[in-house]
Amino acid sequence: MSSVFTADLKGIVVPCPSCGQKNRIPYERLAAHGTCGKCEASLPLVHAPVDIPSTAVFNAVRGASSLPVLVDFWAAWCGPCRMVAPQLEKVAEQEAGLTLIVKVNTEALPGLSAQYNIQGIPALLLFKNGSLVAEQAGAQPASAIREFIYR
Template identity: 90%
Template sequence: MSSIFTADLKGIVVPCPACGQKNRLPYERLAASGTCGKCEASLPLVNAPVEIPSTAVFNAVIAASPLPVLVDFWAEWCGPCKMLAPQLERVAMQEAGLSLIVKVNTEALPGLSAQYNIQGIPALLLFRNGKLVAEQAGAQPASAIRDFIYR
C-alpha cells in the first residue's frame, strides 16, 4: 500500500495537487479541507488509508482526531489483509472528511498489536474521541466496513 498521505506527530501531510508542496493538516482539523501554504490551491481531504509509522504517531492520531478513526491491523504476508486493502481504499474515498482510515503493520509495530491484544489479522478497531469503541476481525466488503464505522 502506498498512500500519497503520510502521518507524523502533528497531522497528515498532504501534497498540493497544483504545486506539489507538502502541507500538514493538523489532526484536529481533518474534517475540513485546507489550502496550500505556497500556492493557495485547495488541498484534498484525506481520501486514502494512511500508514502509521510509529506508536507515538498512532497515539497522536487517536488522541487528536475529531473524526472516527478506523485502524486496520495488517501484515504484508497476510492474504485476507490483501483482500481487505481495496475495500478500505474504497471506504476511505467515500468517507473523506467524515472518518479516517489508518493502517498499522503488525510486523513493524508489534507493540501496538500486543497493546490491543490482536490475535488474528486483519483486525479492525474503531476509535471515537480517543476511545476504543468497537473491534471486528476478518476481511469484509466496503459496505460492511461503512456499517461498522457507523454502528
C-alpha cells in the first residue's frame, strides 16, 4: 500500500484534505500542524509510513527531522516484511507528530542496506537527532514496535 505522503529533499509532501493541494512540511517542522497554502485548511500530521525514493532523500530525512525517525528496511518478496507492514501503519497512526516512520526498499536502494549492514529483513533502525540509536530485526506487532521506539 502506497502512502499518500511523499518525501523529497526538503520535507514531506502532504495533500490538503479539503482542496487536494500538495503542501511541503519541512523536516524540521513535522511535529506541528501546518495549514494549506491554497485554502488555509489544517493539514494532517504524517500518520502513515513514507516511502524513501533515494539515498539523498534518506539522508535529508535522517539529518533534518525534528522527530525520531523509525526506518523499515524491507523488500516486496519478503513474507515477514508484508506481515509487519500493517503493524507499522498502526504505529504511524498512533505516533503521528511524535515519530516519523519511513520505508526503505532494499531492492531499490541496496547501497543503504550495505551502509547500515542490513543482514536480514525486515530490519528496523531508529534515528534521533540524525544518529542511529537502536536496531531490531524481524517482524514485530505494533505494541513491540512502539516499545522499541521508547526504550
